[in-house]
Amino acid sequence: MKAFTYYMPAKVIFGRNCIIENKEAFLGLGKKALIFTGRHSAKANGSLKDVEDALDAVGIGHVLFDEVEENPSLETLEKAAAIGKKEGADFVIGIGGGSPMDAAKGASFLIANDGMTAEMLMQEGSYRHVPIVEVATTAGTGSETTQYAVFTLHKQGTKNGAVQKAFADVAFLDAKYTESLSDKVTVNTAIDALTHLIEGYTSKKSNFLGDLMAEDGMRIFAECIPAIRELKFTPEIREKLILMSTIAGIVIAQAGTSLPHACGYMPTYEKHIPHGRANAIFTRAYLELFPDQTKTNNILRILGFNSLEELNGFFKEVLEPREEFTEADVERYTDALMATPGKLALHPYPLTREDIYGLYKKSLILY
Ligand code: NAP
Ligand code: FE
Numbered sequence: 001m002k003a004f005t006y007y008m009p010a011k012v013i014f015g016r017n018c019i020i021e022n023k024e025a026f027l028g029l030g031k032k033a034l035i036f037t038g039r040h041s042a043k044a045n046g047s048l049k050d051v052e053d054a055l056d057a058v059g060i061g062h063v064l065f066d067e068v069e070e071n072p073s074l075e076t077l078e079k080a081a082a083i084g085k086k087e088g089a090d091f092v093i094g095i096g097g098g099s100p101m102d103a104a105k106g107a108s109f110l111i112a113n114d115g116m117t118a119e120m121l122m123q124e125g126s127y128r129h130v131p132i133v134e135v136a137t138t139a140g141t142g143s144e145t146t147q148y149a150v151f152t153l154h155k156q157g158t159k160n161g162a163v164q165k166a167f168a169d170v171a172f173l174d175a176k177y178t179e180s181l182s183d184k185v186t187v188n189t190a191i192d193a194l195t196h197l198i199e200g201y202t203s204k205k206s207n208f209l210g211d212l213m214a215e216d217g218m219r220i221f222a223e224c225i226p227a228i229r230e231l232k233f234t235p236e237i238r239e240k241l242i243l244m245s246t247i248a249g250i251v252i253a254q255a256g257t258s259l260p261h262a263c264g265y266m267p268t269y270e271k272h273i274p275h276g277r278a279n280a281i282f283t284r285a286y287l288e289l290f291p292d293q294t295k296t297n298n299i300l301r302i303l304g305f306n307s308l309e310e311l312n313g314f315f316k317e318v319l320e321p322r323e324e325f326t327e328a329d330v331e332r333y334t335d336a337l338m339a340t341p342g343k344l345a346l347h348p349y350p351l352t353r354e355d356i357y358g359l360y361k362k363s364l365i366l367y
Pocket of ligand 2: 192193
């Protein structure tokens, strides 16, 4: 069997009212928390109040930074960390979607290291961080169980994953917070999580333990397919979706994402395509690339589709129609991706320009 390392140190606490019922989980992390949220949702869905009540009940202080924007910038991290330091915060709590959860991860380094700037998160170096708690209120990124954080770099006009990586100490998953998500966001983020499962399962770094998780995650996704088709998201389905998304986070924490994520980046940036849908566009042609179709067949069997065409048909049915792309787009995206070989590194077979061109051409024009 292939050698592997499996590391996922976050304590995952799942279930209705899990924050209040497990408030002791905050003990020992610090004396005062810097809490990260976006501007509105954490106040509206009850997650912020639950965290504040739990901290009050166990005698831990807290200060709120509620200005995390979508795709948080390095500037936001610096602003938040300055407040945290001034207030004497010694651990962080991210409440929300990937944006506040990632902001909390980034700031955990800035608080721990005097003189560290947010730009240093994007560079090599060995830095400590203060303890991190994450409360997921979307079911898609899996940031609560990954070591990754993604930030907007305004100076470079782009987004990038931080080089400095940190797992949460504790991840709380209470699906009731996700009940306020719109149908569209629910579907797009669920498909993002599915593509994490598929890409982690087929990545060069996939391994025995991660594959067990990926297969179970896909089984849970399959149970949600009728609800996704009918847009009927009961509390039970919401629980399944957040669990599936966290499992997908655990999978990509080990194995990373692969070509659909890499291919989707430029079209998303240029045409503002939601991230989950962008990944879905490339999934059929990506899975067709494998000379050995064993894992593709497992994916189809677990999800309950007879062919990749049927899987692609499901994506088309539940996601918005694909944008128009030209041959020139295909050439440009192919050149850009070939110029960043790191983004191709997790594919288990060597790839030629023809492979990548074909992947873009089929996904953006033919399929
Ligand atoms: P998000 O950017 O955190 O939030 C998107 C929107 O959803 C915001 O307007 C937010 O409102 C709202 N929202 C959040 N929870 C809600 C709820 N329960 N009900 C209603 N509205 C809610 O969305 P996301 O898709 O979860 O995260 C995207 C970010 O994560 C990106 O920056 C992406 O690059 C990053 N990402 C990270 C990883 C990782 O492993 N770390 C993986 C993939 C993506 P408020 O602003 O008011 O909260
Ligand atoms: Fe993703």
